[in-house]
Amino acid sequence: GEQKQKMAMASKTMHLFRITKTSSVRILQRNITSRSIYNGTFQKFSGETMKIQYPAYFSTESPKEDAEPVEEKVEEKVEELTPEQKLEAVIKEKDELLAQSKDRMMRALADAENARTIAKRDVANAQQYAVTKFAKSLLSVADNLTLAVTAIPQEEVDKKGNESLKTLMEGVNMTKTMLEKAFTEHGLEKYGEKGDSFDPHYHDALFQIPDPTLEEGVVGQIITKGYKLKGRVVRPAQVGTVRK
Numbered sequence: 001g002e003q004k005q006k007m008a009m010a011s012k013t014m015h016l017f018r019i020t021k022t023s024s025v026r027i028l029q030r031n032i033t034s035r036s037i038y039n040g041t042f043q044k045f046s047g048e049t050m051k052i053q054y055p056a057y058f059s060t061e062s063p064k065e066d067a068e069p070v071e072e073k074v075e076e077k078v079e080e081l082t083p084e085q086k087l088e089a090v091i092k093e094k095d096e097l098l099a100q101s102k103d104r105m106m107r108a109l110a111d112a113e114n115a116r117t118i119a120k121r122d123v124a125n126a127q128q129y130a131v132t133k134f135a136k137s138l139l140s141v142a143d144n145l146t147l148a149v150t151a152i153p154q155e156e157v158d159k160k161g162n163e164s165l166k167t168l169m170e171g172v173n174m175t176k177t178m179l180e181k182a183f184t185e186h187g188l189e190k191y192g193e194k195g196d197s198f199d200p201h202y203h204d205a206l207f208q209i210p211d212p213t214l215e216e217g218v219v220g221q222i223i224t225k226g227y228k229l230k231g232r233v234v235r236p237a238q239v240g241t242v243r244k
Contacts, residue, residue: 145176192237
C-alpha cells in the first residue's frame, strides 16, 4: 500500500519535469526545493538538482540493442590549391574587376559626352533663336507696311499734283524694304505664294475656294504671309485652299 502511494505521488508531479533527449534515453531534470521520495531511492534534497535517467518514453524496458546509431557528421576535406591555381584564381578575379571598372568608365564617358552634346545643342539653339520673340513682335509692323503700300493704287500715286503722296509712298516702301532686309540678315524668311503645295506644318487653312486654274488642295489665296527663322516656323501662313 505504501509503495502504491509513492507511485501515485510521483505520477502527479511528473509534468513538472523538463525533458531532453540524449541518444536512446530521456533525462528528467527538476529543481527540488522540498523532500521527494520515489521508489525508496531518493534522499532529502534542498535547492539541489535531481537527475534521473529512464529508458525512452519512461518505459521500464531496457533500450534495444539494434537502435539506430546516431549519424556522425563527417567533415569534408577541402582540397588545397596549388600556388599556380591560387595565382590563376587571383588573376581571374582581378580581370573581372578590371572589366567591371572599364564598363563603368565607358558608361560614365558616354554620359558625359551626351551631356556635352545636349548642352552644345541647347547653346546653339539659344543663340540662333534668341531673337524669335522680338522678330515675332515685328511681324505685325511688316504686315501693316505691306497693307499701306497696297492700299493706294500706283496710278493714283503717279497722277500729277500728288507729289506729297508720291513722296509718302516712297518713304513707306523704303521702310518696308529696310525691315525685310533686316529680317533676312537675321535669318527671318517670308514665304507663302499662290499655287504652293499645302503643308500643315507651314500653312493654316482658313477656307476653301473654287479655282479651275489650280489643282485641288494647293494654296489658292494668301491672307497673311508666313515667316521662318532659320528653318523654324515663327508664324504659319494663313491661306485658303482650292477645291473642285
